[in-house]
Amino acid sequence: QSALTQPASVSGSPGQSITISCTGTSSDVGAYNYVSWYQQQPGKAPKLMIYDVTNRPSGVSIRFSGSKSGNTASLTISGLQAEDEADYYCSSYTRSSTLVFGGGTKLTVL
């Protein structure tokens, strides 16, 4: 299985909005609404930020939102804050009942 495709890096200034894309195929991202997003701070375990494409776990800021169109999912962070600087990974359940991750995107807050 091939990794989902994410941009290697994105950046934005405080207060701005950014979007991270996650492109897969009809066998993973396009197959189900089972795309999730994880935030990873340096030296820490990933933290769930969005699940099932659009849902936010309790405690996650409403500034984080998710969407999907066809084989591409997106994570949008609005009102960018310094604490949002981290690596972000998308993940999808697949038709083979496996999991696949994206390559990760480094978010820099300028």
Add this chain to the structure above:
Amino acid sequence: QVQLQESGPGLVKPSETLSLTCTVSGGSVSRGSYYWSWIRQPPGKGLEWIAYIYYSGSTNYNPSLKSRVTISLDTSKNHFSLKLSSVTAADTAVYYCASLYCSRNSCYLNYWGQGTLVTVSS
């Protein structure tokens, strides 16, 4: 609140077998809709899903690692384990255990261990 904790050797010699255990607290490994998973992250690189196991014994593996991986579950000890054989330096990574919650309309990794670094070196 489910908590997971990885344990095992931090150093493994090339060609040997890497063995890790994940102890689960705050919940039973026999609970439905939870698939107990292993994920790894080489230094400076991205996440890679390795395998999962359900309390029924059902398993699934990353095709790229399937020939070398065995995942198992011990309900009496409330833990699950990973074995990766014939390791090389490319298997050096932080290994995470995590719970994959999958129900009829939902599927995501909800709880993660803190991770454990395993280095493959002679």
